[in-house]
Amino acid sequence: MSSTRQDAWTADEDLLLAEVILRYIREGGTQLQAFEEVGRQLSRTSAACGFRWNSYVRKQYKSGIEHAKKQRKEGKKPGKTVQNSEDSNEVQRTEKPLKPELDSSLEIKDVLKYIESLYSAAGSATSNKVEQKQLLERIKELERENVNLANELDRLREDYQVLMDILNRARKMAAEKEEPGSGQQKAKFQMDKYGNLERVE
Incomplete structure (x- = not known):
């Protein structure tokens, strides 16, 4: 146009x-x-x-x-x-x-046809705006989810590192308490459901 x-x-x-x-x-x-x-x-x-x-x-x-x-x-x-x-x-x-x-019937028909085309174009534009707004909201929602997942991944990595440090210290302590040639078995540890280490006999 x-x-x-x-x-x-x-x-x-x-x-x-x-x-x-x-x-x-x-x-x-x-x-x-x-x-x-x-x-x-x-x-x-x-x-x-x-x-x-x-x-x-x-x-x-x-x-x-x-x-x-x-x-x-x-x-x-x-x-x-x-x-x-x-x-x-x-x-x-x-x-x-x-x-x-008053315009003739032909003129009125032309005017009505043109007005209908304007309404149709306006309705299509409104529909596109609504759809675009919904897509933008969905994108923002996915971005928030991505940030939350990234934070959760960092937390799990930190927890995993802490756990590995605890296990390594436990193994080191058990090895230091053993006397060479005594025939004593190596101490074994396991973690309970609360995250605490306990010795397994």
């Missing part, structure tokens, strides 16, 4: 908008398609073009719209481009602003 400009509409832009829409009416196209074409040419959104047409420009070209609809119904071929002198003179002829009137 083309980027939205914040500057005001010029007379030339209004004229281009009217020319394109009248051409689409004569050729049996939809106004939504015309809005999209004008939006590409003017670097505006189709919604901005539609708002400008319905709020201001359409009121200035009532006779041109009726003539274009008549041409479409009669099946007359439109000119090759909107730049021919006959079409340009017709479009440039403005009228006094009239009271706003």
Whole structure:
């Protein structure tokens, strides 16, 4: 979608908008398609073009719209481009602003279709944001679990080292108490369920 400009509409832009829409009416196209074409040419959104047409420009070209609809119904071929002198003179002829009137059923259908597409796009964007938020929360949760596991691993390593130190000291003490050639058996130790060493006879 083309980027939205914040500057005001010029007379030339209004004229281009009217020319394109009248051409689409004569050729049996939809106004939504015309809005999209004008939006590409003017670097505006189709919604901005539609708002400008319905709020201001359409009121200035009532006779041109009726003539274009008549041409479409009669099946007359439109000119090759909107730049021919006959079409340009017709479009440039403005009228006094009239009271706003209800759009035709075709126009309402186009507007509703466009609004539905906006709601659909907004819903999809919202769904993606929710999913992204859930993924970020899951990543943070896994990071916390990783830190906890790393801490637990360090604690187990420390406990293991302490245990090995205790066993080594016990073996050393037992070896020192034995007298060479006495035939005395080596003392044996085992650890109880509370982590204490006890001698095994």
